Every structure is written in C-alpha cells, then in structure tokens.
Amino acid sequence: MNVTIVGRNVELTEAMKDHISKVVSEVEKYNLGILHSIVTIEKDKRDFFTVEIIMNIPDKGTAVVHYKDKDMYAALDKAKDKLEKLLRRYHDKITDYRKKDRIEELIVEDEQDEIVEMPLDIEKPLTIDEAKEEFKNSGLYFMVFKDTEGEKRVIYRRKDGKLGLY
Known part of the structure; x- marks a missing residue:
C-alpha cells in the first residue's frame, strides 16, 4: 500500500511520520486491499490540527x-x-454477504439431494369416494389416481384442512 503524508503549515518530523505510518498500517488488518492512502495534517491560525485520512x-x-x-x-x-x-x-x-451466499448455496445443494423416487400405483381405477378414503388412510400430502373414466386425478390436502381435487 502506498502512503502519502502531507503537512500543511506544519513541519513533519521523522517521529511524526513513523506514528502516521503505524496508524495507517493498523487498518490493514481488515484485508480490504487498500490501494493508496493520503494522510494530510494541517495546522490553522488558532493552533488546531486537522487530520484528514483518505484511502x-x-x-x-x-x-x-x-x-x-x-x-x-x-x-x-x-x-x-x-x-x-x-x-x-x-x-x-x-463477510456477512459472502457467508449468506454460501449458506444459500448449501441449502440449494441439500434440497437437490433429497429427491426420492416413489412408485406410482395408478393402474386400478377408483371412484372419488374410494380415492378419498384411501388418501385419508395413507397419510400422504397428495395422491394421484385414475378415476372410473380413465382420467388421471390428484387429491390433496388444502391449507384450510379440506381436500382438493384436480
């Protein structure tokens, strides 16, 4: 990192320059890849010192x-x-942003790994009442069946607790 030290209306001694370099080097611990630093020390008419650090x-x-x-x-x-x-x-x-992205990637990977194939038994046609009874006894979230007319139908539990039918 390049450090430029500027003194306005004040003469900078080696001790002052060393202290300024030490101060600037202490902020390198954040590993932000600081390219250039400018430290300006200015003394005004009332003997006040204004320090400006630009990174x-x-x-x-x-x-x-x-x-x-x-x-x-x-x-x-x-x-x-x-x-x-x-x-x-x-x-x-x-660092928080990077951790959040990593966690989301891990969650997506886990979700992809948990797909389990299940056998589909829809050969025997069922009436809607038979499918309803079988669905209630099975404990599944939804069930695919073939109705008496040969159409594939889906029975499922809605959020309000009632059953839905496609």
Missing part, C-alpha cells in the same frame, strides 16, 4: 475521515478510530 479501496471507492484537535497526536488517533470503525463496518458487510 482508496477497490470495489468500495474512497474512505475519507476528518478530525480536528489541539494536539496533533490526539487528532491522528481519533481519526484512526473513526477510520477503523468505517472499515470494520465495510469489512463486516462484505
């Missing part, structure tokens, strides 16, 4: 964080906390 993240765009404080190190640490919160939310969103 370019693939598939996300740009993450920008600002913080203003009298102490430069405190402003940098608070900006780091805000950035970590932002990146953690994005990381959690990505």
Whole structure:
C-alpha cells in the first residue's frame, strides 16, 4: 500500500511520520486491499490540527475521515478510530454477504439431494369416494389416481384442512 503524508503549515518530523505510518498500517488488518492512502495534517491560525485520512479501496471507492484537535497526536488517533470503525463496518458487510451466499448455496445443494423416487400405483381405477378414503388412510400430502373414466386425478390436502381435487 502506498502512503502519502502531507503537512500543511506544519513541519513533519521523522517521529511524526513513523506514528502516521503505524496508524495507517493498523487498518490493514481488515484485508480490504487498500490501494493508496493520503494522510494530510494541517495546522490553522488558532493552533488546531486537522487530520484528514483518505484511502482508496477497490470495489468500495474512497474512505475519507476528518478530525480536528489541539494536539496533533490526539487528532491522528481519533481519526484512526473513526477510520477503523468505517472499515470494520465495510469489512463486516462484505463477510456477512459472502457467508449468506454460501449458506444459500448449501441449502440449494441439500434440497437437490433429497429427491426420492416413489412408485406410482395408478393402474386400478377408483371412484372419488374410494380415492378419498384411501388418501385419508395413507397419510400422504397428495395422491394421484385414475378415476372410473380413465382420467388421471390428484387429491390433496388444502391449507384450510379440506381436500382438493384436480
């Protein structure tokens, strides 16, 4: 990851640059593939330090964080906390989405494996009353039968508990 450190109206010492590099490297733990980071520290007329951290993240765009404080190190640490919160939310969103897709794939695979073939015994024609009695005694969800006219019919249990007939 490329890190650019910019100081406006403030001279950056090696200790400051090391601290900034340490802060930026701490957010790499989220494995977001950060391409480039720009850290800008600006001192205004009233001796306030404004820290701005900009990070370019693939598939996300740009993450920008600002913080203003009298102490430069405190402003940098608070900006780091805000950035970590932002990146953690994005990381959690990505990982939760991926887990959800994996679970859905597993459910679909399980459903495909559970298809069981059953023998279909519809050779003997039945009247609707005979089919109704046989269906009630069988405990099935539906039953296919051949009626007395030779047509294939389906009897099933509806959601309201009554029987339906096709």
